[in-house]
Amino acid sequence: MASAQVRTVLGDIDPADLGVCDAHDHLFFRSPLFPGQELDDLPAAIAETTAFAQLGGQAVVQWSPLGTGRRVDALAEVSRRTGVHIVAATGLHQLAHTDPALVERVRDRLAELFVDELTVGVRANDDPDGETLPIKAGMIKVAGGFHGLDPHARYVMAAAAEAHHATGAPIGIHHELGTAVLDVLDLLCGGLGVPTKSVILGHLNRSADLRLQSEAAASGAFLAFDGPSRANHATDWRLLDSLVGLAATGHASQLLLGGDTTTAAARSATGGGPGMPYLLRRIRPQLESELGTEPAAAIFRDNPARAFSYQVR
Incomplete structure (x- = not known):
């Protein structure tokens, strides 16, 4: 049996080679909700990836799915220029972040499209009927709603589960303000059979619901804590x-950390925000102080290597 691999924009790599990883971020992203702040x-x-690399960063997972300006061809150029491994995503976001016309174009072939982008190549210019680039996605991104799942979320998650069963690729979920976690687990894992x-x-x-976080951890899923230094969320002051x-x-091996930079203003190198380097500049030392150097290193290195690796089919 072939060994597990992490599928990056420049090809498959051994999970041990992934290194220090920002497990959830965006180098290219656009949304109607953030006009004028496109990445x-x-x-x-x-510049942002270089700043991350200068602090020891070696990998970034971009959770921008189809229809959000993910620019996978440019991701490959960033990876070549900086030496940082980058994982791209297929999948579909909430309707609020996606052109409704695009959703209608792919509705009848969503699972097939996800599988194709994971195994053959992503579509250029986020056009589901466009040229297939020789760059493969390495994960599937979907999204829940605020304290529940609407029909769009359920439909996309069903397609994501079908694509997972065909490819083995991991599924990352956007939880609106950290809610609907148990609903997602019930649907994806309970109803659709995703491990x-x-x-x-x-x-x-x-x-900041510690009981919910503990219940989610008990499921065995990976837990992504992302978007540090957002004053309007319970992030930094309760993160640790x-x-x-x-x-x-006993859940240290399930923890992941990411920056989730979604606007130009949030970038460190060019926007004046905390950006991707904040993870290693501030969060990592704090985590080392609380947990110890090696346990903290494992959260940045070993956990992402397991979360984003799979038996490529």
Whole structure:
């Protein structure tokens, strides 16, 4: 049997080679909800990735799915220019972040499209009928709603589960303000048969519900704490409490950290925000102080290597 691999924009790599990883971020992203703040500038993406690499960063997982300006061809250029491994995503976001016309174009072939982007290549210019690039996605991104799942979320998750069963690729979930976590687990894992080890629950730091975080951890899924230093969310000031508490109850091996930079202003190198380097500049030393150097290193290195690796089919 072939060994597990991490599928990056420049090809498959051994999970041991992934290195220090920002497990949830965006180098290219656009949304109708953030007009004028699009991440669409190649030099800025290179500058941000370089700043991350200068602090020891070796890999970035971009959770921008189809229809959000993910620019996978540019991701490959960033990876070549900086030496940082980059994982791209297929999948579909909430309707609020996606052109409804695009959703209608892919509705009858969504699972097939996900599988194709994971195994053959992603579509150029986010056009589901466009040229197939020789760059493959390495994960599937889907999204829940606020304290529930609407029909769009359920339909997309069903397609994501079908694509997972065909390819083995992991599924990352945007949880709106950290909610609907148990609904997603019930649907994806309970109803659609996706193993929890292939599920990454995103934005758990956006809800300070420690009981919910513990229940999610008990499922066996990976837990992504992302988007540090957002003043309008329960992030920095409770982040360490959550991480330390989950580690103390035996769930350190499921924890992931990411920057989730979604606007130009949030970038460190060009926008004045905390950006991707914040993870290693501030969060890592704090985590080392709380947990110890090696346990903290494992959260940045070993956990992403397992979360994003799979038996490529």
